[in-house]
Amino acid sequence: MKKSVKIIIGSVLLVLLIVVLKYFKDSNSADVEEFATEVPFYAPINYKVVATGKLNPEEEIELKPQISGIVDRIVVEEGDMVKKGDLIATIRVVPNEQALVSSNSRIKSNKLALDNAQVIYDRNKTLFEKGVISRQDFENTELSLNQAREAYAQSQNDYQIIKRGSVSGGSGANTSIVAQISGTILEIPVREGDQVIESNNFNAGTTIATIADMSKMIFEGKVDESEIGKLSEGKEIVVVLGAIDQEEFPAKLTFLAPKGVEENGAVQFTIKADVIISPSVKIRAGYSANAKIDIASRDSVMCIREALLQFNRITDQPFVEIRNASGRFIKKNVELGLSDGINVEILDGVEEKDQIKVWNKASEEGEKEEESNE
Numbered sequence: 001m002k003k004s005v006k007i008i009i010g011s012v013l014l015v016l017l018i019v020v021l022k023y024f025k026d027s028n029s030a031d032v033e034e035f036a037t038e039v040p041f042y043a044p045i046n047y048k049v050v051a052t053g054k055l056n057p058e059e060e061i062e063l064k065p066q067i068s069g070i071v072d073r074i075v076v077e078e079g080d081m082v083k084k085g086d087l088i089a090t091i092r093v094v095p096n097e098q099a100l101v102s103s104n105s106r107i108k109s110n111k112l113a114l115d116n117a118q119v120i121y122d123r124n125k126t127l128f129e130k131g132v133i134s135r136q137d138f139e140n141t142e143l144s145l146n147q148a149r150e151a152y153a154q155s156q157n158d159y160q161i162i163k164r165g166s167v168s169g170g171s172g173a174n175t176s177i178v179a180q181i182s183g184t185i186l187e188i189p190v191r192e193g194d195q196v197i198e199s200n201n202f203n204a205g206t207t208i209a210t211i212a213d214m215s216k217m218i219f220e221g222k223v224d225e226s227e228i229g230k231l232s233e234g235k236e237i238v239v240v241l242g243a244i245d246q247e248e249f250p251a252k253l254t255f256l257a258p259k260g261v262e263e264n265g266a267v268q269f270t271i272k273a274d275v276i277i278s279p280s281v282k283i284r285a286g287y288s289a290n291a292k293i294d295i296a297s298r299d300s301v302m303c304i305r306e307a308l309l310q311f312n313r314i315t316d317q318p319f320v321e322i323r324n325a326s327g328r329f330i331k332k333n334v335e336l337g338l339s340d341g342i343n344v345e346i347l348d349g350v351e352e353k354d355q356i357k358v359w360n361k362a363s364e365e366g367e368k369e370e371e372s373n374e
């Protein structure tokens with residue numbers, strides 16, 4: 001019995017030994033995976049911030065009426081050049097019938113009061129000349145007459161304003177909409193016959209026209225919160241207009257927003273810059289534009305492609321895999337410098353002749369596929 005147990009145990013151990021030996025043999029005989037490698041190189045690195053935005057006039061105003069009514073006439077068109085004080089449009093007043101009747105009634109009442117004050121004045125003047133009444137009584141009568149005349153004239157003016165929009169003979173009629181600055185007519189959102197509302201403390205009013213000085217343009221865009229701290233007012237930048245064959249224009253930063261706005265989960269800050277545009281270039285308001293802002297640059301520094309970098313999932317420490325003398329790849333932590341989005345500067349961790357592993361394996365099947373595609 002004991003002998004058979006020893007035979008069984010010996011057989012099991014022998015089988016296990018054969019399995020282990022076969023495993024090591026297969027492992028040693030397996031093909032070594034080949035990976036493509038790259039070596040560091042020297043190149044300039046320029047770190048830039050790109051802000052997207054639009055090109056808008058620095059000075060742009062909206063013309064609004066001071067009275068409600070109907071657009072009677074528009075004397076300009078969009079794109080016209082105007083000077084300050086030029087007539088843009090006229091408004092025809094449509095008086096409120098109730099207000100008109102009420103104003104007319106006040107005129108008649110004030111006329112009756114004026115006639116009565118005149119009669120009293122004439123009578124008291126005669127009495128004063130005869131010494132029947134005192135000078136003070138006569139002067140009070142004269143004051144009442146003057147007040148009645150003023151009230152009558154005011155009621156007549158009110159009637160003209162309600163009916164025509166201005167006092168008859170007035171040189172600055174509210175019915176005339178004139179340009180407040182010299183510039184270009186960008187937009188006329190109303191047409192002749194449209195009804196408009198006056199601008200007051202409770203209503204913004206209807207816009208008759210928009211005028212802008214196209215000789216002074218500004219770029220207005222947004223940058224990420226990670227970039228705003230690297231910018232400063234007065235910095236020279238370049239604005240690129242896609243609508244004009246990617247032409248570049250010099251500009252200078254004039255405004256950095258003190259408060260950011262969250263958009264799609266990211267905090268964005270508004271920036272503004274004065275753009276220098278040649279008079280020979282035809283610019284239109286609202287052009288899409290990109291601002292290129294140089295933050296830092298390095299000349300001839302050792303760098304690698306960013307695609308070679310890997311990051312520790314726990315510490316976020318960047319590292320690369322370098323081939324050693326035995327052909328195996330080992331991990332080495334690296335210290336990074338500037339990056340332009342394609343290449344990154346290496347400050348420490350990599351030598352000039354190190355062979356850095358490329359993530360994608362250079363397999364024979366991939367090579368065959370490339371050859372067949374060619």
